[in-house]
Amino acid sequence: MDMNDCLFCKIAADKIPSRKVYEDEIFCAFHDIKPAAPIHMLVIPRRHIATLSDCAPEDAPLLGKMILLIAQLAAQLGIAYRGGNTNDTGFRMVINTGPGGGQEVYHLHAHLLGGKRPWSRMG
Ligand code: 5GP
Ligand code: ZN
Numbered sequence: 585m586d587m588n589d590c591l592f593c594k595i596a597a598d599k600i601p602s603r604k605v606y607e608d609e610i611f612c613a614f615h616d617i618k619p620a621a622p623i624h625m626l627v628i629p630r631r632h633i634a635t636l637s638d639c640a641p642e643d644a645p646l647l648g649k650m651i652l653l654i655a656q657l658a659a660q661l662g663i664a665y666r667g668g669n670t671n672d673t674g675f676r677m678v679i680n681t682g683p684g685g686g687q688e689v690y691h692l693h694a695h696l697l698g699g700k701r702p703w704s705r706m707g
Pocket of ligand 1: 591602603614615616617618619626679680686687688689690
């Protein structure tokens with residue numbers, strides 16, 4: 585895939601509009617255009633990597649930071665899991681990989697899903 589044709593590369597570069605909730609030099613996060621849950625964000629690395637299966641051992645720091653960013657965003661959105669008697673009941677992180685995993689956009693992304701159930705998909 586030519587990166588110039590990649591939807592999420594274009595979103596990262598603001599060539600296509602999105603509702604961004606977080607940006608730094610390495611990642612950006614934005615609302616999924618067709619939310620499957622009351623809270624549904626996508627977190628992507630700015631660097632084009634097609635799938636999780638394309639990641640190499642040297643991508644371990646990137647992937648680790650991406651997962652920690654999901655947890656940080658979940659906390660900001662009030663859906664971190666804190667245990668006990670709170671509304672902060674937790675969230676789901678999903679990385680669909682390849683046709684068998686239901687991946688539709690071939691730029692690595694993690695879904696962050698949360699909020700009151702039922703959810704329409706990925707639930
Ligand atoms: P996948 O199935 O590849 O894991 O998920 C791709 C996700 O990207 C889907 O949940 C879909 O709703 C979302 N999506 C597709 N096109 C756009 C778009 O143009 N903007 C945004 N914000 N999300 C998109
Ligand atoms: Zn891309």
